[in-house]
Amino acid sequence: MIIEQIKNEILLLNKKYIDESEDGYDFWNNHIKYVVEEAMYLAETHNADKEIVELAALLHDVALMAKVGTKADHHKNGEIIAGELLNKYGYPEYRIEQVQGCIFNHRSSSYATNIEELCVADADILAHFDNISSAFILGATKFNFTKPEEFMEWFQKDYEDLSDVTKISFQERYNNIMSVLFGDLWEE
Ligand SMILES: [Fe+2]
Ligand SMILES: [Fe+2]
Numbered sequence: 001m002i003i004e005q006i007k008n009e010i011l012l013l014n015k016k017y018i019d020e021s022e023d024g025y026d027f028w029n030n031h032i033k034y035v036v037e038e039a040m041y042l043a044e045t046h047n048a049d050k051e052i053v054e055l056a057a058l059l060h061d062v063a064l065m066a067k068v069g070t071k072a073d074h075h076k077n078g079e080i081i082a083g084e085l086l087n088k089y090g091y092p093e094y095r096i097e098q099v100q101g102c103i104f105n106h107r108s109s110s111y112a113t114n115i116e117e118l119c120v121a122d123a124d125i126l127a128h129f130d131n132i133s134s135a136f137i138l139g140a141t142k143f144n145f146t147k148p149e150e151f152m153e154w155f156q157k158d159y160e161d162l163s164d165v166t167k168i169s170f171q172e173r174y175n176n177i178m179s180v181l182f183g184d185l186w187e188e
Helices: 002-020 027-046 050-059 071-088 093-104 115-130 132-142 148-160 164-182
Strands: none
Touching: 002 027, 002 050, 002 071, 027 050, 027 115, 027 132, 050 071, 050 093, 050 115, 071 093, 093 115, 115 132, 115 148, 115 164, 132 148, 148 164
């Protein structure tokens, strides 16, 4: 129930962002849906609280989607907006705080203070590797990358930011992806 309600809120916000913002970025199809998918997979393997993880995955970038504040503080604004949305649907306060923790700490697995936060932080990174073309478009348009090296370093940094346990389970796939994308540049 609460999952559907929050998903609907996010889809509405996504449509509004596409219609009204300059870049027309489709957060849902390029990023959020993959984060949710990866987060649910990690929640299953780590025996985490799935409802908390799914809500946080849906809401983790809500401040960017709602165009509140800057990218640098989207974790803080996201925490506030998520609290308001969950409160609107009568979600219990102590559960809201758990979701908020995942949002506040989603920018790196090293910030995670519990397993739910770790699932969301790692899923945010893994989502980039699920949708490489979008990652390239983002790198080229938002970060002005022009050289393969720049993209490669970006992916490497992403991988380094994963938790140790996810690094191990993702390593083989990561090596395959990197060698397909960057060839000799990667294998040297
Ligand atoms: Fe984010
Ligand atoms: Fe994200």
